[in-house]
Amino acid sequence: MKRSFIREILEHTDSDTISFAGGLPDPGLFPxxxxxxxxxxxxxxxxxxQYATSSGLAPLREWIARWYSDGGFPTExxxxxxxxxxxxxxxxxxxxxxxxxxxxxxxxYLGAQNLFDLNNISTDPIPLHPEGIDLPGFAAxxxxxxxxxxxxxxxxxxxxxxxxEHRAAIARDCEQHDALLIEDAPYSELYFDAPIPSISRxxxxxxxxxxxLSKILAPGLRIGWIRADRTLLTPLIAYKEATDLxxxxxxxxxxxxxxxxxxxLRQHIxxxxxxxxxxxxxxxDTLTRQLPAFxxxxxxxxxxxxxxxxxxxxxxxxxxxxxxxxxxxxxxxFGGSDDAIRFNYTHSSMTEIEEGIGRxxxxxxxx
Amino acid sequence: MKRSFIREILEHTDSDTISFAGGLPDPGLFPxxxxxxxxxxxxxxxxxxQYATSSGLAPLREWIARWYSDGGFPTExxxxxxxxxxxxxxxxxxxxxxxxxxxxxxxxYLGAQNLFDLNNISTDPIPLHPEGIDLPGFAAxxxxxxxxxxxxxxxxxxxxxxxxEHRAAIARDCEQHDALLIEDAPYSELYFDAPIPSISRxxxxxxxxxxxLSKILAPGLRIGWIRADRTLLTPLIAYKEATDLxxxxxxxxxxxxxxxxxxxLRQHIxxxxxxxxxxxxxxxDTLTRQLPAFxxxxxxxxxxxxxxxxxxxxxxxxxxxxxxxxxxxxxxxFGGSDDAIRFNYTHSSMTEIEEGIGRxxxxxxxx
Numbered sequence: 001m002k003r004s005f006i007r008e009i010l011e012h013t014d015s016d017t018i019s020f021a022g023g024l025p026d027p028g029l030f031p032x033x034x035x036x037x038x039x040x041x042x043x044x045x046x047x048x049x050q051y052a053t054s055s056g057l058a059p060l061r062e063w064i065a066r067w068y069s070d071g072g073f074p075t076e077x078x079x080x081x082x083x084x085x086x087x088x089x090x091x092x093x094x095x096x097x098x099x100x101x102x103x104x105x106x107x108x109y110l111g112a113q114n115l116f117d118l119n120n121i122s123t124d125p126i127p128l129h130p131e132g133i134d135l136p137g138f139a140a141x142x143x144x145x146x147x148x149x150x151x152x153x154x155x156x157x158x159x160x161x162x163x164x165e166h167r168a169a170i171a172r173d174c175e176q177h178d179a180l181l182i183e184d185a186p187y188s189e190l191y192f193d194a195p196i197p198s199i200s201r202x203x204x205x206x207x208x209x210x211x212x213l214s215k216i217l218a219p220g221l222r223i224g225w226i227r228a229d230r231t232l233l234t235p236l237i238a239y240k241e242a243t244d245l246x247x248x249x250x251x252x253x254x255x256x257x258x259x260x261x262x263x264x265l266r267q268h269i270x271x272x273x274x275x276x277x278x279x280x281x282x283x284x285d286t287l288t289r290q291l292p293a294f295x296x297x298x299x300x301x302x303x304x305x306x307x308x309x310x311x312x313x314x315x316x317x318x319x320x321x322x323x324x325x326x327x328x329x330x331x332x333x334f335g336g337s338d339d340a341i342r343f344n345y346t347h348s349s350m351t352e353i354e355e356g357i358g359r360x361x362x363x364x365x366x367x
Numbered sequence: 368m369k370r371s372f373i374r375e376i377l378e379h380t381d382s383d384t385i386s387f388a389g390g391l392p393d394p395g396l397f398p399x400x401x402x403x404x405x406x407x408x409x410x411x412x413x414x415x416x417q418y419a420t421s422s423g424l425a426p427l428r429e430w431i432a433r434w435y436s437d438g439g440f441p442t443e444x445x446x447x448x449x450x451x452x453x454x455x456x457x458x459x460x461x462x463x464x465x466x467x468x469x470x471x472x473x474x475x476y477l478g479a480q481n482l483f484d485l486n487n488i489s490t491d492p493i494p495l496h497p498e499g500i501d502l503p504g505f506a507a508x509x510x511x512x513x514x515x516x517x518x519x520x521x522x523x524x525x526x527x528x529x530x531x532e533h534r535a536a537i538a539r540d541c542e543q544h545d546a547l548l549i550e551d552a553p554y555s556e557l558y559f560d561a562p563i564p565s566i567s568r569x570x571x572x573x574x575x576x577x578x579x580l581s582k583i584l585a586p587g588l589r590i591g592w593i594r595a596d597r598t599l600l601t602p603l604i605a606y607k608e609a610t611d612l613x614x615x616x617x618x619x620x621x622x623x624x625x626x627x628x629x630x631x632l633r634q635h636i637x638x639x640x641x642x643x644x645x646x647x648x649x650x651x652d653t654l655t656r657q658l659p660a661f662x663x664x665x666x667x668x669x670x671x672x673x674x675x676x677x678x679x680x681x682x683x684x685x686x687x688x689x690x691x692x693x694x695x696x697x698x699x700x701f702g703g704s705d706d707a708i709r710f711n712y713t714h715s716s717m718t719e720i721e722e723g724i725g726r727x728x729x730x731x732x733x734x
Contacts, residue, residue: 022418030416039410039617040403049397049585051389084451088611095485114609118462218416222615242481243610244455248589250406251615 013327018356020328023156023303024347026279029272030218034264038257042250052249054241056082056225060256064211064225067262073201073209073227081233081240084247086186086212086224087111090149092239093182093208093226094119102182103141103148105133107334109156109184112149121147125335128158130297132166139173146179152199154187154302157334157342161300164196171202180232181207186215189269191301192277205229213255215303216269221251273301276346279353280305283345286357291364294341303346306331308339309364317363326359380694385723387695390523390670391714396642397585398625398635405624409617419616421608423449423592427623431578431592434629440568440576440594448600448607451614453553453579453591454478457516459606460549460575460593461486469549470508470515472500474701476523476551479516492702495525497664499533506540513546519566521554521669524701524709528667531563538569547599548574553582556636558668559644572596580622582670583636588618640668643713646720647672650712653724658731661708670713673698675706676731684730693726 013019042048055061061080068075083089090112094102098119104112106125116123124145126137133150142148150170152162162170174181183200200207212224226233240246259265283305284298296307309317314330315338321327331340348356380386409415422428428447435442450456457479461469465486471479473492483490491512493504500517509515517537519529529537541548550567567574579591593600607613626632650672651665663674676684681697682705688694698707715723 024418027413027417030413032413032416035416036407036410039406043403043406046394046397046399047587049399049402049587050394051391051581051586084611084615087609091610111609111612114605118606118609214418219418220414220416220616222611222613238481239485242454242478242485243458244451244589245478246589248451248615248618249587250621251617254617 016325018326018348018352018359020326020343020345020348020356022347023344025215025219025303026272026275026346029275031258031264031268034258035218035254038254041257042253045253048250048253050249052246052252054237054246056080056247057249057252057256060223060252060259061225063256063259063262064227068227072197073204075227078230079227079233081226081228081236082247082252083224083226083240084222084244085214085219086184086210087115088243089208089210089224089226090182090184091115091119092236092243094121095239096236097121097147100147101145103138103145105150105155105160107157107331107336107340108149109151110334112184113335116149128155128160130158130160132160132162133170135166135169138170142173142179143177146177147182148174148179149182149184150199151184151187153185153196154190154299154304156187156302157304157329157331157336158306159297159299159302159304161196162199167196167199168202170199174203174206179206182210183207184210186210186212187302189216190273190276190303192273192280193300200227205231208232216265216272217255217258221255223247223251223255276301276303279345279348279350282350283343283353283357286354287343290357290361303344305343305345306336307341308337309341310339312339312364314339314341317360320363320366321360324359324363326356326363328360383692385693385715385719385726387693387710387712387715387723389714390711392582392586392670393639393642393646393713396639398631401625401631402585402621406621408624409620412620415615415617415620417616419613419619421604421613423447423614424616424619424623427590427619427626428592430623430626430629431594435594438562439564440571442594445597446594446600448593448595448603449614449619450591450593450607451589451611452581452586453551453577454482455610456575456577456591456593457549457551458482458486459603459610461488462606463603464488464514467514468512470505470512472517472522472527474524474698474703474707475516476518477701479551480702483516495522495527497525497527499527499529500537502533502536505537509540509546510544513544514549515541515546516549516551517566518551518554520552520563521557521666521671523554523669524671524696524698524703525673526664526666526669526671528563529566534563534566535569537566541570541573546573549577550574551577553577553579554669556583557640557643557670559640559647560667567594572598575599583632583639584622584625588622590614590618590622643668643670646712646715646717649717650710650720650724653721654710657724657728670711672710672712673703674708675704676708677706679706679731681706681708684727687730687733688727691726691730693723693730695727
C-alpha cells in the first residue's frame with residue numbers, strides 16, 4: 001500500500017521547512033489553558049483508566065447529539081458512534097461496505113481513496129466543480145454504485161462548497177436510487193460567512209455524517225464520530241470493537257469536559273473562523289502579487305486554497321522547492337491535474353506565508 | 368460480523384453484577400496519582416494537541432526498545448510501531464496478510480479470531496495443551512500456512528504457558544518452513560514466579576511481537592505496539608496511517624512520562640503480580656471448596672483460570688447465572704468444549720470472588 005505523500009513529507013521535513021502541505025490547524029489557536037483544565041478534571045475520574053464501551057462515552061455522545069439537534073438536525077445519543085478521528089470513521093464504514101463500488105469527487109481526499117482501495121471498494125470519480133460535484137455525472141454513477149463519498153463543505157483538496165440547490169439535487173438522487181451517502185464534514189464549522197445546511201439533514205436515514213474535533217479543537221485528542229440512523233449505525237459497533245476495542249476514555253472525557261460549556265466552544269470556533277479568514281486573505285493576496293500565473297478562486301472557508309499553474313508540472317516544481325525549504329501538495333496526488341497545487345493556509349504564520357510563497361517564486365524562476 | 372460476547376455482556380450487565388467475564392485489570396491497582404502527575408506534565412506540552420507521526424512518539428518508542436533490550440531482546444526504536452492497543456496491532460498485521468491462512472491455538476482469543484475473519488484470513492486451529500500448542504499438529508500446519516498466531520504466556524482463554532523446550536521447537540519450525548510468527552504477549556509480565564524468554568527472541572526477523580500497557584498500567588490509555596524487524600515493520604506504517612492516522616500523542620506522552628522512571632514501573636508490576644497471585648489463589652481455593660466438580664489447573668500467571676464442569680452445558684449455566692448477578696465466559700465462545708468456562712480472577716474483590724462463586728453454585732443447584 002502507498003503511504004500518503006503528505007504524511008511522508010510531514011515525517012521528513014525539518015523544522016526550517018515552511019509547510020503548506022499538511023492539513024494542520026494553526027497550533028496558536030489550540031485552547032491550551034482550557035484543555036489543561038479539562039484534562040486535569042478527566043485525570044481525576046476513575047473510569048478513564050479502565051476499559052470502556054465500544055460505542056463511546058455516554059455524556060460525549062449526548063453532547064454531540066444535542067449539538068446536531070440545536071443546529072436543526074434532530075439526533076439522539078444512540079445515533080452517535082465515537083471513533084478515533086474521522087479517518088477511523090471512514091475506515092469502519094468502508095470495511096462494512098467492502099467489495100462495493102463508490103461514487104467519489106475528482107479530485108478527492110487521499111486518505112479516503114487509500115481506505116477504499118484497502119477495503120476493496122472500487123471508486124468512480126466524478127468531476128468536481130466549484131459549486132459541487134457534476135450533477136449529470138453523479139446521477140449516472142450513483143444509480144450504479146448506490147454509495148457515495150462527498151465532502152460538501154470546503155472540500156479537500158479543492159475548497160469547493162456545494163450550493164444549497166446542489167445539495168438538494170444530491171439528496172433527491174440518493175432517495176431515488178435507494179443510495180447511501182457518506183458525508184465527510186471536517187471543515188463544516190470553518191465557514192467565513194454563514195453555514196449551509198448539510199445534505200445528511202435531507203436524507204437522515206440514508207447518510208453517515210462524519211464529524212471530528214480535529215479542526216475545531218485539537219487533532220491530538222483523536223476524537224471523531226459517525227452520526228447515522230440506528231439501523232445503519234448498530235452494525236458498525238462490531239467493526240469498531242474489532243478494530244481497536246474503543247477510543248481512549250481519557251481523551252473522550254477531556255473532550256467532554258471542554259465541550260460541556262458549549263458557549264466556550266462557540267466562541268472558540270468564531271475565533272478560528274476569523275483567524276483563518278485573515279490568513280486565507282493574506283495567502284491569496286500574496287499569491288496574486290508574487291505568483292500572478294497561479295489561477296485560483298478564493299475559498300469561502302476551510303483550510304485549503306487550490307488552483308493551477310498553467311503549463312507547469314507541479315510535482316517537478318515541488319522537487320525544486322524541497323531544498324529551498326517550502327512544500328505543498330501537487331494536485332495530481334489527489335487525482336487532480338498535473339498543473340494543480342493544494343496550499344494549506346492555516347498552519348503557517350503570516351510571515352511564513354509571505355516567505356514560503358517567495359521561495360516558491362524563486363524555485364520557479366530557477367528553471 | 369458477530370460482536371464479542373464478552374463486550375456485549377460488559378455493556379448489558381448492571382453495577383450489581385459480579386463479572387468474571389471480561390479481561391479487566393483490578394482498577395484498585397491503577398497508579399492513579401502517578402498517572403495524574405504524568406498527565407499534568409503531558410498536558411503542558413504543545414505537541415500533544417497537534418497531528419503527529421504515524422509510527423509513534425519517538426521517546427516512547429525509544430523507551431520500549433530499551434525495555435526489550437534490557438530484558439535480553441536487542442531492539443532499536445525504529446523496530447517499534449505504536450498502536451491503539453494491541454487489538455489494533457493485530458488488525459494492522461492481519462490486514463497486511465489478508466487472504467492468507469494462519470495457524471492458531473484452539474481455543475484462542477475471540478478478538479483475534481474475529482479479526483482474522485474480517486481480514487479474510489482462514490484459521491487452522493491446533494489443540495492447545497497446558498505446556499503449549501500440540502507440536503506435531505503445529506509442524507504440519509505451519510508448513511502449509513507459514514503464519515502463526517500464538518499467546519505463549521498465560522494464554523487467553525486457557526492460561527496455558529509454553530515450556531522453554533516447547534518455545535524452542537516452535538522457533539525451529541518457523542525457521543525450517545520460512546514462517547512468520549505473531550506472538551501476542553499482553554500477560555507476559557504477569558508471572559507469579561519468573562519469566563520465560565519469548566519465542567520472538569529466538570526468531571527476531573520472523574516475528575511480530577505485540578505489547579501493550581493495558582495489563583501493566585491502564586487500558587484507558589489505549590497504548591500498544593508491534594516489535595518487529597524493520598523489513599517487517601516498515602510496510603505496516605502505511606496501514607496504521609490509513610486506519611486512524613496515528614495514536615493520540617497525548618496518551619502516548621502520558622505513558623512516556625509515567626514510564627521514564629523505569630523503577631516505578633518495575634515496582635508497580637511487582638505489586639500487580641503479588642496481588643493477582645493472591646486473587647488467583649483465593650479464586651482457586653473457593654472453587655475447590657464450592658464447586659468441587661470444576662476441573663482445572665492453577666495458572667502460573669496472567670488473568671484467567673480455565674477448566675471444565677463435566678457433563679454441564681456452560682452456556683445454559685450462564686443463562687441461569689445472569690439473573691443471579693454473576694457472569695463468566697463459556698469456553699465454547701473461544702472454540703473450546705461445551706463444558707468449559709473461563710474465569711477472570713483479577714477484576715473482582717476477594718469478597719466478590721466468594722459471593723460470585725456462591726451464586727454460580729446456587730445456579731447449578733437450581734436445575
